[in-house]
Amino acid sequence: MTTNPPPVVQLQGVRKSFNVGQPNETEVLHGIDLTLLRGEFCAVMGPSGSGKSTLLNLIGLLDRPTAGALSICGEDTTTFDDRALTRLRGHSIGFVFQYHHLISAFTALENVMMPLLADAGFPNATITARAAELLDNVGLTPWKDQPAARLSGGQQQRVAVARALAMNPVLLLADEPTGNLDTKSADAVFDLLRRVNQTQGTSVLFVTHNPALASRCDKIISVVDGQVVDGHAEHP
Numbered sequence: 425m426t427t428n429p430p431p432v433v434q435l436q437g438v439r440k441s442f443n444v445g446q447p448n449e450t451e452v453l454h455g456i457d458l459t460l461l462r463g464e465f466c467a468v469m470g471p472s473g474s475g476k477s478t479l480l481n482l483i484g485l486l487d488r489p490t491a492g493a494l495s496i497c498g499e500d501t502t503t504f505d506d507r508a509l510t511r512l513r514g515h516s517i518g519f520v521f522q523y524h525h526l527i528s529a530f531t532a533l534e535n536v537m538m539p540l541l542a543d544a545g546f547p548n549a550t551i552t553a554r555a556a557e558l559l560d561n562v563g564l565t566p567w568k569d570q571p572a573a574r575l576s577g578g579q580q581q582r583v584a585v586a587r588a589l590a591m592n593p594v595l596l597l598a599d600e601p602t603g604n605l606d607t608k609s610a611d612a613v614f615d616l617l618r619r620v621n622q623t624q625g626t627s628v629l630f631v632t633h634n635p636a637l638a639s640r641c642d643k644i645i646s647v648v649d650g651q652v653v654d655g656h657a658e659h660p
C-alpha cells in the first residue's frame with residue numbers, strides 16, 4: 425500500500441497584519457486557504473499590492489502569519505522557533521526573486537556555491553562540482569567564471585535559479601522572476617523552471633503578471649485584496 429505524501433504547502437485561515445498593535449496596523453492577508461501538492465506548478469496572479477509577495481514570504485518562512493496554520497511537507501510550522509524555521513527553509517525551499525540578488529563581483533559559479541558553503545555539510549570539492557553541474561543544467565557552463573555583473577539579465581536569473589536549486593529543495597518560490605526580462609529571456613527562464621519541475625518533481629509557486637506564462641502552469645490562483653479567489657481555476 426502506498427500513502428500519498430503530504431502537501432508541500434498547506435495554509436488554513438492564514439492572516440497577516442503589519443504594524444501590529446500600532447495605530448497604523450493593517451491586515452494584508454485575510455484568511456488564506458491554499459494547498460500545493462508535490463510536483464504541482466502553480467501560477468499566482470493578482471493586482472499590484474494584493475498580497476502576493478507577502479504570501480510568498482510567509483510560505484517561504486521569511487515571515488510569520490499573524491493567525492492561521494501553515495504546514496510545509498506536513499510539518500506544522502506554527503510552533504517552530506526561528507532556528508527550526510531556518511533549518512526547514514534551508515533544506516526545503518529555494519527562492520528566486522524579480523531582482524536576482526546575486527553578488528555581482530562573484531562569478532556565476534561562486535554565487536551558486538554560496539548556499540552549499542553556508543550549509544557546512546559538504547566537502548569543498550563536492551561543492552565546486554555540484555555548483556558546476558547546477559550551472560550546466562541551466563546552460564551556463566561557458567559563463568561559469570564570469571562575474572555575475574557581466575551576465576545578461578536572463579543569464580543572471582538562470583544563475584539565481586541554479587543557486588535556488590543548490591540544496592535540492594522540494595519547493596521553489598519564484599516571485600516575478602521574469603518580470604524584468606524581455607520576452608525571449610522570460611520564456612527561457614520559465615522553460616527552465618518548468619523543466620526542473622518536470623524532471624525533479626520540484627513544486628513551484630510562480631508569481632507573474634504575464635497571462636501567457638500563467639496559462640502554461642498546472643493551475644492558477646488569484647490573490648485579490650488579500651484573499652484567494654477562484655482557488656481551483658484551471659487554465660483560462
Ligand SMILES: Nc1ncnc2c1ncn2[C@@H]1O[C@H](COP(=O)(O)OP(=O)(O)OP(=O)(O)O)[C@@H](O)[C@H]1O
Nearest residue numbers: 442443452470471472473474475476477478479647
Ligand atoms: N513590511 C510591510 N509593512 C507594512 N505594509 C506592508 C509591508 N509589506 C507589504 N505591505 C503592504 O501589504 C500590501 C501587499 O503588498 P505585497 O508586496 O504583498 O503586494 P504584491 O501583490 O506582491 O504587489 P506587486 O504585484 O506590486 O509585487 C501592500 O499594501 C503593501 O503596502
Ligand SMILES: [Mg+2]
Nearest residue numbers: 476477478599
Ligand atoms: Mg510583489
